[in-house]
Amino acid sequence: MVPVGCCPPRQLLFWGGIKLIKDILEPSIDQESKSFWDGLKNEQLLIQYCDDCQNYIFYPRSICPHCFSEKIRWRNSQGAGKIYSYTVVHQAFGPFKQEVPFVVGIVELDEGVRMMTRIIGKREDIAIDKRVTVVFEKVDDPIVLPYFRLV
Amino acid sequence: MKSERVAAIVGVAESDLGKTPGKNVLQLQAQAAKLALEDAGLTKNEVDALFTAGNWAWAPSLMLAEYLGIQPKYTDSTNIGGSSFEAHVGHAVAGINAGLFEVALITYGSTSRTNPGRSAFPSALTAQYELPYGLPTPVGAYALAAMRHMHQYGTTSEQLAEIAVATRKWATLNEKAYMREPIEIADVLNSRLIAEPLHLLDCCLVTDGGGAVVVVSKRVASRLNKKLIWILGHGESHSHNTIANMPDLTMTSARESGRAAFEMAGITHDEIDIAEIYDSFTITVLLTLEALGFCKPGEGGAFVSGQRTAPGGDFPMNTNGGGLSYCHPGMYGIFLLIEAVRQLRGEGGKRQVENAKLALVHGTGGVLSSTSTVILGRD
Numbered sequence: 300m301v302p303v304g305c306c307p308p309r310q311l312l313f314w315g316g317i318k319l320i321k322d323i324l325e326p327s328i329d330q331e332s333k334s335f336w337d338g339l340k341n342e343q344l345l346i347q348y349c350d351d352c353q354n355y356i357f358y359p360r361s362i363c364p365h366c367f368s369e370k371i372r373w374r375n376s377q378g379a380g381k382i383y384s385y386t387v388v389h390q391a392f393g394p395f396k397q398e399v400p401f402v403v404g405i406v407e408l409d410e411g412v413r414m415m416t417r418i419i420g421k422r423e424d425i426a427i428d429k430r431v432t433v434v435f436e437k438v439d440d441p442i443v444l445p446y447f448r449l450v
Numbered sequence: 451m452k453s454e455r456v457a458a459i460v461g462v463a464e465s466d467l468g469k470t471p472g473k474n475v476l477q478l479q480a481q482a483a484k485l486a487l488e489d490a491g492l493t494k495n496e497v498d499a500l501f502t503a504g505n506w507a508w509a510p511s512l513m514l515a516e517y518l519g520i521q522p523k524y525t526d527s528t529n530i531g532g533s534s535f536e537a538h539v540g541h542a543v544a545g546i547n548a549g550l551f552e553v554a555l556i557t558y559g560s561t562s563r564t565n566p567g568r569s570a571f572p573s574a575l576t577a578q579y580e581l582p583y584g585l586p587t588p589v590g591a592y593a594l595a596a597m598r599h600m601h602q603y604g605t606t607s608e609q610l611a612e613i614a615v616a617t618r619k620w621a622t623l624n625e626k627a628y629m630r631e632p633i634e635i636a637d638v639l640n641s642r643l644i645a646e647p648l649h650l651l652d653c654c655l656v657t658d659g660g661g662a663v664v665v666v667s668k669r670v671a672s673r674l675n676k677k678l679i680w681i682l683g684h685g686e687s688h689s690h691n692t693i694a695n696m697p698d699l700t701m702t703s704a705r706e707s708g709r710a711a712f713e714m715a716g717i718t719h720d721e722i723d724i725a726e727i728y729d730s731f732t733i734t735v736l737l738t739l740e741a742l743g744f745c746k747p748g749e750g751g752a753f754v755s756g757q758r759t760a761p762g763g764d765f766p767m768n769t770n771g772g773g774l775s776y777c778h779p780g781m782y783g784i785f786l787l788i789e790a791v792r793q794l795r796g797e798g799g800k801r802q803v804e805n806a807k808l809a810l811v812h813g814t815g816g817v818l819s820s821t822s823t824v825i826l827g828r829d
């Protein structure tokens with residue numbers, strides 16, 4: 300039996316013609332996100348903090364999703380946290396096609412926010428709840444992404 | 451049953467399914483709409499509300515209505531992914547209850563197998579924080595949820611495979627199903643990994659296909675010579691858009707949409723005879739069964755074990771062969787409704803569940819993002 304591929308059509312829609320990560324990102328960076336992406340180039344993981352409800356916020360917004368306050372400022376994250384979940388990707392698309400297998404995870408920072416990332420480490424050592432720390436990965440000039448490695 | 455009978459489904463149909471080369475999404479929707487209206491005994495001129503969901507046009511409702519020659523007085527192109535059509539049913543009941551219209555036509559069409567389509571990359575907005583990491587969407591997102599569920603509760607790949615195997619058994623009984631060769635648990639486990647822990651056979655098909663559902667007021671229903679399938683309860687919710695923002699990777703908003711639907715219908719879980727549950731991936735089903743309350747969080751693996759959801763099992767589920775084996779053109783939700791109505795009318799043929807009176811239909815959209823639950827019952 301030859302199973303039908305599960306390649307989701309949205310992938311093709313999304314990745315048609317996209318060769319580089321910067322081709323995805325550069326058209327998307329706007330005033331709201333620029334500080335975050337610029338911070339990474341200086342090896343800073345900037346996340347937002349709400350002065351009214353004292354929650355950290357990720358991804359960047361102009362209004363607090365907890366209390367609707369606009370008193371939001373950037374803070375430097377310590378870049379430490381733990382793996383909330385992860386997957387080893389064996390079939391990828393666009394600029395990532397040749398990289399498989401690679402590990403994508405969701406990391407929960409000690410400040411309390413979660414973000415998607417890549418996890419760097421030996422496959423057999425990677426597990427949920429393991430501690431990780433940020434590394435600044437220049438993926439293609441000038442794009443730097445916050446990856447996380449096992450500590 | 452406390453639910454007041456406001457609206458009934460009186461017509462359902464599929465278009466051609468599987469591979470439909472040369473057909474476009476409007477043709478598929480027109481074909482399904484015509485068959486569903488014929489099934490109901492209504493004409494297109496009696497349609498006064500039009501519902502569709504898709505990303506094939508700037509304003510899908512406008513293009514579809516013009517193509518079909520329908521001028522609706524109520525229109526709804528709510529798109530929350532695969533669960534859109536269960537939401538449309540809920541919205542249709544609300545509109546009928548408010549006296550806004552009496553005959554709602556809900557359609558869907560997709561050529562995602564023969565014409566995957568390519569377009570320029572759109573501005574990613576909030577997706578810019580996920581796209582650069584290369585997670586294949588949606589499968590990678592569901593894999594993250596499955597991995598977390600396994601970690602938290604000890605759920606196994608074998609348990610997920612039970613769902614794929616049972617669903618395939620139903621497909622062998624449905625001549626319209628795309629994949630009809632029986633499979634075993636080992637076949638699922640030995641199929642190649644797509645995104646760990648999900649294998650190829652944990653994933654839905656990619657097919658073409660369309661469908662249509664006709665919802666009418668009690669007044670219109672009473673003059674039709676049809677077995678009436680009443681909409682007894684409905685609920686909808688969504689908890690996030692991108693997967694990193696899902697509050698808890700093991701709990702979907704089916705908890706909320708399901709509770710609302712059960713409360714409105716005034717029935718309990720034990721009374722459900724058949725369940726049609728969105729199966730984009732095996733993990734989708736397992737999480738949904740838990741969130742809906744058919745079992746406790748963490749017990750989904752045990753719940754589906756021993757081929758409980760297969761033909762002859764005590765929890766008949768996805769009786770057409772599901773998105774895993776029958777068809778899955780991207781947004782599968784309308785097909786869940788079609789199958790539930792057929793089962794409740796006793797039109798299930800070889801796969802008919804004996805004496806099915808109450809059905810739960812549940813759609814999931816996006817990356818476990820949106821959920822809509824509908825409870826249907828016959829007289």
Ligand SMILES: [Zn+2]
Binds near residue numbers: 352353364365368
């Ligand atoms: Zn706040």
